[in-house]
Structures are given as structure tokens and as C-alpha cells.
Amino acid sequence: MPEPVILLDDLTKEFPADPPVRALSAIDLRVERSDYVAIVGPSGSGKSTLLNMLGLLDRPTSGGYRLDGIETTTLKDSARTTVRGSRIGFVFQSFHLLPHRSVLENVMLAEVYGRGSRRGRRERALRALERVRLSHRVGFLPGRMSGGERQRAAIARALMGEPALLLCDEPTGNLDSRNTHAVLDLFDELRAQGLTIVVITHENEVSERAARRVRITDGTLAEE
């Protein structure tokens, strides 16, 4: 049996405060390859905290997290950064595109910090843009594009370097229903191509499209 993409074991995150805030308490989660998981829950339940753990943006207080077979909780800062850059693609609610760089440059940025060669980067970026059907917007600045197009550009950037996991935090939070549909259709396609997707959302429309729904309440997980 192959390694799961995500394997959380008794993962706990406490924020130092008075009294301490236990944002995640003893979470177990297993996400297999080409799973499509939606994480839902009320505000303040710990969704963003969980995403930060999964994205190696923050360290848990205790517990284990194996990503793609690598135990990440014992890694040093620089090694975690390398794993993050090479295995995880991020999609943010606010797109996080650099406003002064063209769509193509924004997508190519995903490879800047990797070890890969510069040669062929442009072609790879063009292919990623093709996958999100943005080939006609390659030279555009982000400010000239619709929200849906911007999010697709951000997804193309996340797809560069063939990540093991696509982590999306409220990816449709800033989109209208038509653009939301386009992005969700894209997720379906990507998933069919074998990509593992974890989406944090509070929108039913988004979570219903996912094959699996996990609810988080006060820092504890429950399958739905």
C-alpha cells in the first residue's frame, strides 16, 4: 500500500495565551493520493491553523505529520522550506499575485526557489497556464484580469513543479458564482488527473463538490 499524502497523528497546536488556546487538539487525518477533501467548520474552529500545519507554514505543539512519506515535525527550518516549496502548491483566497509582474512571470516565480534548471521554465509555465485555460492572458498584469482569471493564474502557479498536494484556503471566497464554478470545474479536472486537493471552505457549494468532507469544531475533526 502506497504512503498516504497526508498522515496526521495526534496533532495538537496550542497558542501561548492566558489561558492557552488549543486551536487543534489531537487530530488524526489520513489523505490518500488523488483524494479531494473539503475541510469545513465555523469561524474560529481552527481551519486556518490546520492549513498552516498542512502547508508547513507553522509547527505543531505535539504530534506527527508525515507528508508524502516524510516526517516533517522533526525537520529543520530550511528542510521544511524545501519540502514546502517542492511538494505543496498553495492557493489563497486573495490570490497573492505580484501586481507588477505579468501572469507568466507570476507563474514562473514558483520555480525561482527550486533546484531545477532555468531552462524550459517558460515552457512549463505556459503549459501550466494551458491547464487552467489562461493561454490567452499570458502577458496580462493581474490587475487587468477578473477574479476568476486571477485565481486560475494562482492555481497555475501552484501546479508548477508538480506538487504532491494542492492546499486551498477559501479559494472561492472572493469569487462570484460563475467564477466559482469555473474554479471548481478546474479542481475536478485536476483531481481526475491524479492531484491531491485539500480545500478549506465555509461554502456548501464548494464542499459538496468534494468527494470527502471533514468537519472541524473547536479543534477536533469529524468525518461527515
Next chain:
Amino acid sequence: MHPRDLLNEAMAGLLARPVRSVLTTLGTVLGITTLVVTLGVAATAGNQIVGRFDELTATSVTVEVPENPFPLVDWADVGRVTRLRGVVSAAALAESDQSANLSVRSNDVVDPTRVTDQTLTVVASSPGLPAAVKGRMVEGRYFDAGHIARGDRVVVLGRHAADMLGITRLERAPAVFIGTQAYTVIGVLGDLKREKSLASAVMLPPAVGKRYGLGTVTRVLVNTGLGAAELIARQAPAALSPGNEALLQVISPSSPTRARDAVEGDVNALFLILGLVSLVVGAVGIANVTLVTVMERIAEIGLRRALGAARRHIAAQFLLESTLTGLTGGVVGASVGIVVVVAVCAAKQWTPVLDVRLAVMAPAAGAVVGLLAGLYPALRAARMEPVNALR
């Protein structure tokens, strides 16, 4: 991370806010310009002073002949000095206390409205005096070997002396009286560069000078080519008075290089401080703006960290951005500075002295200023936690 990518990202970061980048550069431009102008002008001015110093003194050698029972130097001996290699011109002079204050008058017609009696110095000289004092004959001519041999009663007046005596033109062969003796004025010597006091003296041929105690040579003026002064100073006494050279006193120029050092040392210390203060101001400017930029780009830093940028990549980018800002300031400052130095030189009719090292070091100094200014902001950017940066 490939260096080309790092440069790309830094350049893009700077070009994203072009106006701000240009304004940030201004401080360094000012600092480097000040530095280049002050150093450039100081070097040029220093060179001008040395240049004049060289011209006047570095080629002048004077041989003093002390009083002696028999004449140590004969009038004709000057010719031997003139023939030395490296000597441009030479002349012998005789001065005495007795002739230092003689009453001289321009004619014997007493004009009651005018005081024509003047107390002037009278000296005797060999014919080469105009060249030896680097002067020129304003009127007439200097006496020559013929005048001397014939014992002609002729004089040449220094220009100032001629003015005082009211002698302006020589067509009617004006005469002057030294005491009761009349002499014909055959020339007026002016524009002296050496022995300027001779401008107010009366020059006699040695044969005539005997009468006033000016029979023996007391001083020999020698002008040498550039760089020959030291050698001539050593050779001249032997040429003038073989066997008695130890009795002669030679006055030769001080070493010109030391003069140059002294001048530059003073000027540079002051100007350097000025330039460095301006540079510090420029550095503070870059540090300030870079820090503001870091704070504005927190989300971008978070994104880069999410894309796999290590702390050192973030630090490197901001450091490079500030270094490029400083470098640009340095290049522009050096260019503006050089233009200003050339303009100052043109206005003052100086020869610009531009040290190549300065033209290279100035941009480098700008880059270092930028680098130092970027250290703290880059550290702040690198220390940011990705979670907080992306919030």
C-alpha cells in the same frame, strides 16, 4: 536559487516602484557627488598649488658668494654655469650695503612741482639678467658684452623704478643721475618672476658698478629645467669657483613632493568628512525606505516563503535591492561629480586632475552604503514567520 533569478527579482522589486527607487537613490547621489567633487577639486587645487610651486621655485637655484679677500667668482665665470647641462639661464649680480640706498634723479632740470629725487637700490649684473629673473624688456634693451667692454655709462631701470623716476619712453635717450654721475637709460626691465625687488632697482654694467662698490659678484641666479635643480645645485659651485666651492652657499628648492603632500593632507581631511557625512545621510535614507518597503511587502514575503524561499533568499533579495539602489546612486553621483569637477576646472582655468581610482571607488562606495543600509531591513524581512506574513 540561481543568481540570475535573484537579480531578476531584485530588479523587478525596484522597478515596481520606480519613482520611489529614484528618490531613494537621491541621498546617495548627493553623498557620492559631494565626495567626488570635494576629492576631485581638492586634488586639482592641490595640484595647482604644487604646479605654481614647481614653476617658481623648483627650477630656481641661487648661489650666494660671501665676502672674501680675493673675488671668489669672476663676472665671466657665469658662462661656465650656463654651459652646464640642465641650466636654462644664469646671471651674476653684485649688491652692496653701500649701493642699497642711493639717491637717483631723472634729470638735472629742477621742476619745483615734482619730486624727482628717489632713493633706489643700485646693482650691477651680467648681461643675462632678464632671462635669469624671467622678466622681459618692457622698453629698449639690456646692456650686452659690448657695453661692458667699452665701459659705456648706461643703465637699465626696473619698471617700478622707471615709474618712480617718471621715465616712460626712451626715444630721446633720457638720462638719470646717480649722485652726480649721469647715465643713459637704454632699457626698462619688467614682469620679473624672480627677484621681484629688482623691479625697483637700477641695473649697471659691472665695469661702471665698481664706483659704487659693486665690483665683485655677490650672487648668481640660476634657472634649471624641471627636475635638474638638485643636480645643478651640486654642480654650480664647482663651475663658478673651482677649488673654492665649499665657500659658496647654494639655495635650492625644497622637495616638491613634500609640498604636495602637505597641501593635499589639509584640504582632503576637511572635505572627506563633509562627503562622508553626506554618505551617512544617504545610507539612512536607503535604510528608511527599504524598511518601509519591507513592511509594505509582507504579503509578498509570505508568498515567496510559501513558494519555497528560505530566509536567506528573502534577505538576499532585499540586500541586493538596497545594494543596487546604492550602486545606482554611486554611478550617478560619480558621473555628476566628475562633470562638476570639470566645470569648476573650466571656470577656474585649472587642469582637472581625475584619479581613476576615484571614478571606480565612488560607485563601489555607493554599493557598500546600500549594502550596509539594507542589512537591518533584510534581517527584519528574513525573520518574518511565513504564517504571520500570509495572514
